Amino acid sequence: MSPQRPQRPSSPARRGPSRPRGRAGNAGRRRHEAVDEPAQRGPAEEIILAVGAPAHGGHCVARPADDPTGRVVFVRHALPGETVRAAMTEKNAKIWRADAVEILTPSPDRVDSVWPQAGPGGVGGGELAHVALPAQRTWKRWVLADCLRRIGGPATAQAVAALEEAGSSGSIVVEPLASEAAAEASGQAREARLAGTGTRTRVSLTVGPDGRPGMHGFRSGTVQPLDRLPLAVAAIEEIGLLESSRWRKHYRPGMRVEAVAPSIGEPLVLLDDRVLTSQAHATGRRRVEEAVDASGLGLGELRYSLHAEGFWQIHRDAPVTLVDRVVRAALGQEPSAAGTGGDGAKALGGARGKRVMELYSGAGLFTLPLAMLIDGGELCAIEGSSQAVGDARRNLHGLGSVRLSTGRVTARSVTQAGQAMGKAPDVVVLDPPRQGAGREVIGALAGLAPERIVLVACDPAALARDLAVLLDNRYELAAMSALDMFPHTHHFETIAVLERR
Known part of the structure; x- marks a missing residue:
C-alpha cells in the first residue's frame, strides 16, 4: 500500500486468545457509542480469506480464499493482499464480519502493533495499529x-x-x-x-465491573481493562489512571473517566460529575486553557478558555x-x-x-x-x-x-x-x-x-x-x-x- 516497505513482522504467528473489542475512546468530536450484541455461543467459526481493498470503517473487503466470487466478508486487522485465518464475529443475511486471528501471508506493510490490546478481540480505537x-x-x-x-x-x-x-x-x-x-x-x-503514538490530549475510559478502567469491545458493551494508553500524550500516561491505587479508590463500576491534558497547565481528570487534579485531589477548577500558534496568519498566539469536558481537537x-x-x-x-x-498578512490581505x-x-x-x-x-x-x-x-x-x-x-x-x-x-x-x-x-x-x-x-x-x-x-x-x-x-x-x- 505504501511507497515504502516497512519491516516485515518476524513471523505470522497466531495471535493471542480472543477478547471482546473496545470503544475508541475520544476519537474526536463525534464519539462512537458501544452497541450491545448477543454473546457468541461456543467457538467462533473460522474461515480462510483472501483480503482485498479497504472499506470505510476500518475493515477490508475479503472473500473466501478458495472462492474468489464467494460471499463478501468485512474483515478487521488485515491488510490488502494478505491471506488470513479469520474468526467470524457477525453473520446475518445482510453482512458478514470477521477478525483476522492468524496471518498466513503477510503484507509488507504489516508491522508489530503499537497497541497489541487493540488487536483481534481487544479494545477498540486502534484498528490500524498493525499497519x-x-x-x-x-x-x-x-x-x-x-x-x-x-x-x-x-x-x-x-x-x-x-x-x-x-x-x-x-x-x-x-x-x-x-x-x-x-x-x-x-x-x-x-x-x-x-x-x-503519544499524540492525544483527551482520553475517555469506562470503569468495568471489576473496578478497573478500560474501553469497550468493538460493537460491544463489554469493558476490557487496559494496561497502557499508547495513543495518549505523556502527561496523561504519567497520571497513572490504569494502575495507581490513588485512583482506584475513586472508581465505581460504570463510571466514565475523562483525562484532559491542555496545552497550558496541568491535566484534569473528570469522574462523572467530579473533577480531580493529576494527583487525584478534588479541585474546583473546571476550565482548561489552550494555546494555538497562529503566527502563520499574522496573529501570534491565540488563547482559548473552555470547560474541561468541552470539545477540543484531540491531536x-x-x-x-x-x-x-x-x-x-x-x-x-x-x-x-x-x-x-507563509506570509499570513499577504495571503489574507x-x-x-x-x-x-x-x-x-x-x-x-x-x-x-x-x-x-x-x-x-x-x-x-x-x-x-x-x-x-x-x-x-x-x-x-x-x-x-x-x-x-x-x-x-x-x-x-x-x-x-x-x-x-x-x-x-x-x-x-x-x-x-x-x-x-x-x-x-x-x-x-x-x-x-x-x-x-x-x-x-x-x-x-x-x-x-x-x-x-x-x-x-x-x-x-x-x-x-x-x-x-x-x-x-x-x-x-x-x-x-x-x-x-
Whole structure:
C-alpha cells in the first residue's frame, strides 16, 4: 500500500486468545457509542480469506480464499493482499464480519502493533495499529476516493480528480501532521516506529465491573481493562489512571473517566460529575486553557478558555493545523490546500470587511481568528451547545461585529441567520458532526449564495453526500486536502473549498 516497505513482522504467528473489542475512546468530536450484541455461543467459526481493498470503517473487503466470487466478508486487522485465518464475529443475511486471528501471508506493510490490546478481540480505537503509518495514509486515501466515487457519484469524483492537488492518480493524498512527519523523517528507527503514538490530549475510559478502567469491545458493551494508553500524550500516561491505587479508590463500576491534558497547565481528570487534579485531589477548577500558534496568519498566539469536558481537537497538532488551513481557505485571496506558515498578512490581505457565517462553531477555534482578521466585517456563528457558546463568548470578548447564536443548525436557522445578516455572506465555514450537515442544511446554505464555502469533514461518506449536494447547487470544487489527525485508527479529516459558479 505504501511507497515504502516497512519491516516485515518476524513471523505470522497466531495471535493471542480472543477478547471482546473496545470503544475508541475520544476519537474526536463525534464519539462512537458501544452497541450491545448477543454473546457468541461456543467457538467462533473460522474461515480462510483472501483480503482485498479497504472499506470505510476500518475493515477490508475479503472473500473466501478458495472462492474468489464467494460471499463478501468485512474483515478487521488485515491488510490488502494478505491471506488470513479469520474468526467470524457477525453473520446475518445482510453482512458478514470477521477478525483476522492468524496471518498466513503477510503484507509488507504489516508491522508489530503499537497497541497489541487493540488487536483481534481487544479494545477498540486502534484498528490500524498493525499497519505501517505511511500505509495507513494510503489506506485512508483509498477510502476517501472510494466514498467520493461510490457515494458522491461520478460528478463528485470527477471534480476531485480535476484538482491540481489530486495529481495523476486523481485522488487526494492524506497528509501527516507535524509530529508524525518529524518522527518519520528523523532517521531514528524507534521514533519512526512509534510515530502517531503519544499524540492525544483527551482520553475517555469506562470503569468495568471489576473496578478497573478500560474501553469497550468493538460493537460491544463489554469493558476490557487496559494496561497502557499508547495513543495518549505523556502527561496523561504519567497520571497513572490504569494502575495507581490513588485512583482506584475513586472508581465505581460504570463510571466514565475523562483525562484532559491542555496545552497550558496541568491535566484534569473528570469522574462523572467530579473533577480531580493529576494527583487525584478534588479541585474546583473546571476550565482548561489552550494555546494555538497562529503566527502563520499574522496573529501570534491565540488563547482559548473552555470547560474541561468541552470539545477540543484531540491531536496535539490539530488545532494549529486546522486554524491555519481553514482560515486561509476562508479568507485567503486564493483557496489553498497548502500547509502552515507563509506570509499570513499577504495571503489574507483582502479579509477586512468580509461577511462570514460559521456553522457548528463550538468554543470558537475558527471563530476567534476569523473575527480578528475581518476587522470591520460581520461574523455570525451558530452552535448547538450552550456551554460551547458560553466558552466562545469568553474567548471572543472585546471583538465587535460578532453574533453568536445558540441552537441546532437546521435549514431554518441557516436561512434566518442569512436574513439577519442583510446581505449574503462572503464565505461560510462549517465543521459538522460525523453524520455531516445533510441535504436540507446544505440546500439552505447554497440558497444564501455565499461566494465561498469551506467544509470541514471528519467522515468521508458524509463529505461525499454533502459535496454532491453543493455541486448540484451551482458550486464547484476549488481545493481539497486531507489530514491524518487520528493515526492508528481509520479516521481522518478533510477540508473542501468550494466557490460559486
